[in-house]
Amino acid sequence: MFEIVEAQMLADNIKKLVVKAENVSHACKPGQFLMVRTDEAGERIALTICDYDREEGTVTLVFQALGVSTKKMLKLEKGDCFADVVGPLGKESEFVNEDIEELKKKRYLFVAGGVGTAPVYPQVKWLKEHGVYFDVIVGTKCHDTLILEKEMEEIAGDHLFITTDDGSYKRHGMVTAVIEDLVKNEGRKYDVCVAIGPMIMMKFVVKLTKELNLPTIVSMNPIMVDGTGMCGACRLLVGGEVKFACVDGPEFDGFKVDFDQAMKRMALYKTEEGRKLLEYTEGETHKGNGCH
């Protein structure tokens, strides 16, 4: 069992959990993910790692409740346990293994969308610790759905640019508008862009960075079952080749990812998931012969 040592709601339906999991904290690096299972009947859910503390043996997870299993996870509080936490999985971000002197010459642009802010956090933290330049754009629907603002600000300072779709906080508009502003109006130069967020956001970021000729890395979070390179559910087309997000990714060259296909595959369990969610939230009242 894996004990939760801290639990905090960050926004409506978005929660942060700090979990004791030495098997993961021992070796995890920015860019990797892990899988959790709430209880014996639960699904294996892939989540990106938001932070880790090797000395304490803990990892920090941030998730948005969408399906049955993540709704269950919303109820977890300090002192509760996950049945399983396993990882780290996937490859670490490329920069972790780069020559540090070479890396210091580069300028990074991070684009985080919604809960995608969580996996961006350990990356910028790592780059900050290693003295590498970066700017961070965080985009979210509105002020209420903004997460990790304080944490991000501590790391990024005035290199942080927040934008909301509805203009309720800081800048008004999509992340792509901020990229254009920084690059075209302010003339900022970048060598690499890292975009993590909803698939549709990544698709449009890549469309823009292609025009700007700015190499872009995206982090894919497709459906997974085991997460260890066995089931093949997480397959994606990258540069026309079949790749598995769990062992070949989760980070890929954004210019090569077939987003339209990946978005279709995300829809696979919509109906079945939605059905289970209804059963979960409405309980017995939903069951009735023949209405499925």
Next chain:
Amino acid sequence: MADIDVKVRIPVREQDPKERAKNFDEVCLGYNEEEATAESLRCLNCKKPFCVEGCPVGINIPGFIEKIKEHDIAGASAVIAADSALPAVCGRVCPQESQCEGKCVRGKMGDPVSIGKLERYVADRAREDGIRPSFAPEKKNKKVAVIGSGPAGLTCAGDLAKKGYDVTIFEALHKAGGVLVYGIPEFRLPKEKVVQPEIDNVKALGVEIKTDYIVGKSLTVDELLDDMGFDAVFIGSGAGLPMFMGIPGEQALGVYSANEFLTRNNLMKAYREDHDTPINCGKKTVVVGGGNVAMDAARTALRLGSEVHVVYRRSEKELPARAEEVHHAKEEGIIFDLLTNPKEILADEEGNVTGIRVIKMELGEPDESGRRRPVEIEGSEYEIECDTVIMALGTSPNPLISSTTKGLDVNRKKCIVADEETGATSREGVFAGGDAVTGAATVILAMGAGKNAAKSIDEYLMSKN
């Protein structure tokens, strides 16, 4: 006993095909005492038992059958336990027809002795009667790490524990058992009733199993040897990523690998209302492939309420699946579209599978495998309407360990290179066996590799003293 024809084996009782096509209970019901005794009497107790030669783990087959004749279950169980840690599993899933039973002298003049069913009988009775083989070896005070808790790992761990080593198994998934729990379905191999008790028996030998530990990620092989004080490592991490055909439409919604389909259903228990993991199995399913995994996937889809077609490019004779599995599948109503090969998976605008376009094949000249090569018949393409496609085409090795262990050689197919006899790899103190070395094979071959490796790990560690 009533008069019996010694040339004919005692038939085993099975669940009615119409009934079982709708449930996940075990198909084969096994022998009762009377049936088992009658079948045991057919064994000639040959002086030179060919059956033992046919067994990858070398069980003393006539030895345990003699004990059945004497109604001595504890004795029979002890004979098997000397060589196998998983008799209830092997009695169910071994391809006996090409191993022990294939060599049985009785087979020359009739049916071979039903060795598999007798092994299963002994294991099931022993479990029901609470008989557990006991070993009290002298402690060697040496630690061995075993990676993977499938058939290879469990066998290697069990054998080493019996020799007095401290053994820890590291399992990546949340449950021990490897392919026995994620791959082989409940109706062929019950999990709680059969697999778990055999794993518990291995634990009772003193083996510790750590689940949720991915070697290659959570820990490396080097850390096991250098920092954690393990004296040797056995890699039995199993098969890996599923293969696809590379035809158009394979990314469509409703196309699964057999691994995914079976893992959802078996490990995650998607077929049960009280578990959260979903499985979308439509009204009509096409399974591509002809091996045991294809049969498992097909029969699972059938039980989830689908009409099922198996599409295979060669003829019935070449089906790699066990004859028994094909027979059971047919009895249950699975349709075999043989000499047929997929060309394209068809999908609607949203990307949902609507069908599969296939082409008729004929057999030409033999290829390098000795089987006649299937050749397309021009102009014979047609469409099969379906909403689910399951690709059961085999797997390629998992890269997690080989890519994170320095000096561990892999071959062209990315399988770990290990000596066939000893399991020794290119790294000192590191041994390997099972699907991680051979590519997808059988439970018993993996067990044989685990057993051989245990023997050579023992020799290696003794020689270091």
